[in-house]
Amino acid sequence: MADNTVNQIICAYSLGCLDRENFIQFVNYIDGGGELPHGEMGELQNVTALIPVLLAIENPPIKAKNDLAKRVLEIEEKRKKKTAEVSAEEAEASNAFGRIIPGFKQEEKQVSDPEQKPVSGRDKLHDITGDQNIIKSDGTNTTKKNISYLPWIILAILTVLLFALTIYFSNATELLETEISELNNQITGLKREVNSTNRFITENIELIEFLNNKKIDIVNLQSSELNPDSYGKLLISFDTGEALLQMKDMPPISDDESYQLWMIGKTESFSLGIILPRPGYDYYRIYNVPSVDKKDIRLFRITKENKAGTETPTGSTYLFGTVNDNAVKKTTRRR
Numbered sequence: 001m002a003d004n005t006v007n008q009i010i011c012a013y014s015l016g017c018l019d020r021e022n023f024i025q026f027v028n029y030i031d032g033g034g035e036l037p038h039g040e041m042g043e044l045q046n047v048t049a050l051i052p053v054l055l056a057i058e059n060p061p062i063k064a065k066n067d068l069a070k071r072v073l074e075i076e077e078k079r080k081k082k083t084a085e086v087s088a089e090e091a092e093a094s095n096a097f098g099r100i101i102p103g104f105k106q107e108e109k110q111v112s113d114p115e116q117k118p119v120s121g122r123d124k125l126h127d128i129t130g131d132q133n134i135i136k137s138d139g140t141n142t143t144k145k146n147i148s149y150l151p152w153i154i155l156a157i158l159t160v161l162l163f164a165l166t167i168y169f170s171n172a173t174e175l176l177e178t179e180i181s182e183l184n185n186q187i188t189g190l191k192r193e194v195n196s197t198n199r200f201i202t203e204n205i206e207l208i209e210f211l212n213n214k215k216i217d218i219v220n221l222q223s224s225e226l227n228p229d230s231y232g233k234l235l236i237s238f239d240t241g242e243a244l245l246q247m248k249d250m251p252p253i254s255d256d257e258s259y260q261l262w263m264i265g266k267t268e269s270f271s272l273g274i275i276l277p278r279p280g281y282d283y284y285r286i287y288n289v290p291s292v293d294k295k296d297i298r299l300f301r302i303t304k305e306n307k308a309g310t311e312t313p314t315g316s317t318y319l320f321g322t323v324n325d326n327a328v329k330k331t332t333r334r335r
Contacts, residue, residue: 006026009022009023009025009026010036010037010040010044011044013026013041013211014041014044014045014048015048020196020197023200027207030218030235031233033220036218038214041212041214042214045212075176075180078176079173079176082169082173083169083173085169086169089165204283207244207283210235210242210244210285213237213239213242215237215238215239216235216237217238217294218233218235218236219235219236219321219323220233220321221234221247221300221320221321222319222320223318223319224316224317224318224319224320226251226316226317227250227318229249230247230249230250230251230318230319231248231249232246232247232248232302233245233246234246234300234321236286236289238291238292241287241289241290242285242286242287243272243285243286243289244283244285244286245273245275245285246282246284247275247277247282247302247319248282250318250319251318252277253277253304256306257305257306257307258274258275258276258304258305258306258307259274259275259276259303259305259318260305260310260313260315261273261275261286261300261302262300262302262303263290263292263297263300264297264298264299264300264313265297265298269312269313270290270292271310272288273286274307274308276307294323297322297323299320299322300320300321300323301313301319301320302317302318302320303315303317303318304316304318
C-alpha cells in the first residue's frame with residue numbers, strides 16, 4: 001500500500017468517515033506487516049478537534065421537513081382523486097345509458113273520422129326514433145316501427161371509452177405504488193447497511209479503540225512446530241503501556257491451563273498477561289506493558305502455562321516474534 005493511501009486512510013479515520021472497505025484494507029495492511037507513519041494520527045486528531053470551534057453549527061431548515069410532508073400528502077391526495085374520478089365516470093356512464101334507452105317511446109294514432117283532412121307533407125315526417133302511421137284503404141291504420149342503431153353505437157363508444165379510462169388510471173395507480181415500493185426498498189437497504197456497519201464496529205471495537213494511540217509498534221507472531229497453523233500479531237504502544245494481542249487458530253486448552261504472553265529482555269522476562277481464549281474472540285487487550293527500551297527487548301513469546309500463570313516462562317512456546325522486522329527462526333519448544 002502506498003504511503004499516500006495510508007495517510008488518506010488515517011486522515012479518514014481521524015475525521016470519522018472511514019468506510020468499511022478502507023478499514024478492511026487497512027487491517028490487511030497491518031496484518032501484512034505494513035509500517036505506520038508515527039505521529040500522523042495524533043496530529044490529525046488535534047486539527048480535527050479544532051474544526052467544531054471554527055465552524056458554526058447549522059441545522060436544516062424546518063421548511064425542508066414541511067416540504068417533504070407536503071409532498072407525501074400531495075401524492076396520497078392525487079391517488080385518492082384519481083380513484084374518485086374513475087368511480088364518478090362509471091356512475092355518469094350508467095346514468096347516461098338510463099337516459100338514452102327509455103327515451104324511445106311508441107305513439108299510436110288512430111283515424112276515427114273517415115272524413116279527416118288529408119295529411120300534409122310536414123305531418124307525414126316523423127323522427128327516425130318515432131313511429132309512422134299507415135292508413136289502409138278500408139279506413140283503418142297501423143303503426144310501423146322504425147329500427148334505430150344510434151343508441152347501440154353510443155353505448156359501444158361509451159363502453160370503449162370507459163374501458164380505456166379504467167386501464168389508464170389503473171396503470172397510473174400501479175406506477176405510483178411501484179415508486180412507493182422502490183422508496184421502501186431503498187429505506188430498508190439503508191437500514192441494513194447501518195446495522196451491518198454497527199455490527200462490524202461492535203465486533204472490532206478493541207482494534208478501533210487501540211488505533212487511537214499515537215505511536216504503535218507491530219510484532220508479527222510466528223508459530224512453532226507444535227501448531228504450524230497458528231499465527232498472531234501484537235500491536236504495542238510503549239508510550240501508553242498498552243497492547244492488543246491477536247491470536248488465530250490456537251489449539252484448545254483444558255480448564256486448568258492458560259496462555260501467557262512474555263516479553264523477554266536481555267536480563268529478565270516480563271509477564272504481560274494471562275490469556276484465556278474465548279470462542280469467536282480474536283483480540284485481547286493488554287494494559288500492563290512495562291516501560292523499557294525497545295533495544296533491550298529480545299523476543300515476545302506466548303507459552304502454555306497453568307491457569308494461575310507463572311513468574312517465569314516454563315511451558316511450551318506456541319507463538320513468538322520480535323519488535324523489529326528481522327526474521328526469527330521457528331523453534332519447537334522454549335523453556
